Amino acid sequence: MSSSNARDSELGAFLKARRTELSPAEVGLPDSAGRRRVKGLRREEVALLASISPDYYTRLEQGRRQASTPVLDTLARVLRLDDGERAYMFELSGRDAARPRRRTTQKVQPQLQRLLDDLSTTPAVVLGRRTDILAWNVMAAALFTDFARIPEKKRNFVRLVFREPAVRALYPDWEWVAQTTLAQLRMEAALDPKDPRLAELVGELSLQDPDFRRWWGAHRVATPGSGTKTLNHPVVGPLTLDWSFLTSTDDPDQQLITLTAEPGTPSHDRLRILASWAAQAADHPVADR
Structure with missing residues (x-):
């Protein structure tokens, strides 16, 4: 076809x-x-x-x-x-033609990596096509999961939301989060419906997860923007974080996602505690922490 x-x-x-x-x-x-x-x-x-x-x-x-x-x-x-x-x-x-899609392997832009590294108290990740996780900072790993332990070809945010128990457990409103991320992936599919890696991802998750299979069939779509996420972190407890998408002007297929808390709120204080915990964990690594 x-x-x-x-x-x-x-x-x-x-x-x-x-x-x-x-x-x-x-x-x-x-x-x-x-x-x-x-x-x-x-x-x-x-x-x-x-x-x-x-x-x-x-x-x-x-x-x-x-x-x-x-x-x-x-x-x-x-x-x-x-x-x-x-x-x-x-x-x-095809009435609003999409930009040509490149299927070469994506690598995070150096300037985005430097920005990630400088955000010492703000969780941040760079997502590429298909919500592939291209890069992250220490705070993002402390908040979500140790991305480095996940094979690069499996390092995808939608896959983590549906298939990674530690990530899934973070969200009290998991169904809403899962459906929103899936709807954004469906929007991505319109840009390159013949992308073989996207087809592989959708096929894999459709076989493994009945919720994904049902919601994908509903054809819901959403565009990235900003909003608020509620998480229940196993170390610092409940967090209410504002998230934002920033698109790279040099490569529109790379987006920086940051999660911040309003100053003076319990969530703001807990992010600082998480940053301290992450720093200590980095200084004293233990197996399977």
Whole structure:
């Protein structure tokens, strides 16, 4: 399957997933009496709302037709897509062409590594394509896990969230965190649907984890931004941290993620305690700490 065909197929699956989540009442249509044979909206109902023919819309879902920009705009409104979902749909359609994707092995930029090393009390990591973990600082290892012990090819944040017990246990709201990271990975997939390493990652996690398999099939998407994470750290206890994504201008495929706490809060104090603990652990390493 060509990259273009893969995008068309993914677009069709995305449209289907979104319409199944809308009821006729939500979009102002009368709900016909009796049991509906399909969940959510029918193809014919989406076509009616979008003022296109049912055959045209059916071909879109089947990956046999490309949509124009006006039709995509209308479908985004009809299907109640948020900004991230709309951008994802346009990415798949090729109407908002993505930058060329490079599949060479990524290495963290030296200036980002220096910045990581200088952040002595702030956990920070650099993520690459597919949420691969390219680099981290001492505080990030103290907060999440010892990334160095994980084989480089397995060093991926989505994989850690789903498959690493120590990372999974950090999050009291693990389901929300897992679904958000997966939705960001789904957005990444739109940029290069033929990426073999991404296909390998998705295939591996789909086989190993039923939650991943179910949520991946829901076609949820999200774009990186900023927010707040709640963690329960085994050494310093509960932490409420603000996280931010900073994209490298030299390589947009590398993003610096930092986690900070508001000064004067218990979480701010606990980060300082964690920094002290990490420094002591580095000075006096023990096996399997």
